[in-house]
Amino acid sequence: AQSVTQPDIHITVSEGASLELRCNYSYGATPYLFWYVQSPGQGLQLLLKYFSGDTLVQGIKGFEAEFKRSQSSFNLRKPSVHWSDAAEYFCAADPTQKSSGDKVTFGTGTRLAVRP
Amino acid sequence: EAGVAQSPRYKIIEKRQSVAFWCNPISGHATLYWYQQILGQGPKLLIQFQNNGVVDDSQLPKDRFSAERLKGVDSTLKIQPAKLEDSAVYLCASSLAWTRGLLNREPGELFFGEGSRLTVL
Numbered sequence: 001a002q003s004v005t006q007p008d009i010h011i012t013v014s015e016g017a018s019l020e021l022r023c024n025y026s027y028g029a030t031p032y033l034f035w036y037v038q039s040p041g042q043g044l045q046l047l048l049k050y051f052s053g054d055t056l057v058q059g060i061k062g063f064e065a066e067f068k069r070s071q072s073s074f075n076l077r078k079p080s081v082h083w084s085d086a087a088e089y090f091c092a093a094d095p096t097q098k099s100s101g102d103k104v105t106f107g108t109g110t111r112l113a114v115r116p
Numbered sequence: 117e118a119g120v121a122q123s124p125r126y127k128i129i130e131k132r133q134s135v136a137f138w139c140n141p142i143s144g145h146a147t148l149y150w151y152q153q154i155l156g157q158g159p160k161l162l163i164q165f166q167n168n169g170v171v172d173d174s175q176l177p178k179d180r181f182s183a184e185r186l187k188g189v190d191s192t193l194k195i196q197p198a199k200l201e202d203s204a205v206y207l208c209a210s211s212l213a214w215t216r217g218l219l220n221r222e223p224g225e226l227f228f229g230e231g232s233r234l235t236v237l
Contacts, residue, residue, distance in 0.1 A: 004158075034225075043120070043207055043228030044159070090158055103172050104149075104226070106158035 023091030134196035141210030
């Protein structure tokens with residue numbers, strides 16, 4: 001079955017430290033991949049997306065993500081975290097070929113806390 | 117550009133009562149989604165519309181949930197009767213993505229509303 005896994009439920013980092021959030025997917029063919037951020041009481045906002053081409057994609061707010069086909073991963077990174085980055089982060093996958101039952105699938109999310 | 121609008125933001129009802137949520141997508145977005153987000157979980161797709169047609173409702177509990185998008189713009193999601201386990205945030209999203217036959221799809225960014233938080237007592 002198609003799935004998106006975010007192994008880390010909760011991560012705490014110090015302000016100014018680097019960040020990496022993990023995402024693994026399980027699909028027959030490489031799906032389109034997304035990272036969304038959700039601040040408390042808000043809807044989800046797209047950070048970045050990967051469709052094809054360069055495996056390192058840049059997003060908003062200083063985030064980047066690297067697609068690694070061999071590891072079925074799409075990890076999100078930021079070199080220096082700001083207090084305002086505290087939020088919940090969701091990885092999502094969208095099948096490249098439509099068939100019955102295929103849909104955008106979200107991971108369970110990683111909640112990021114930032115220490116002052 | 118106006119974003120995805122949802123109402124109400126909060127709703128508290130007792131079990132077995134009914135509730136309706138409304139969504140107005142971004143102008144021009146053909147595809148509209150309703151997601152259910154239970155506390156501590158990722159969003160789960162309930163139903164996807166393309167214009168006023170249903171693309172996917174495989175995870176919609178059809179014995180109690182219904183949704184419509186009559187004119188291909190606004191959408192309403194209804195729950196009747198509500199159960200305790202329906203307590204969640206209901207997120208509406210829209211996108212320019214469209215389905216081109218069964219083989220190829222154009223992916224698109226999903227634009228989310230702020231959600232409607234439902235508490236069933």
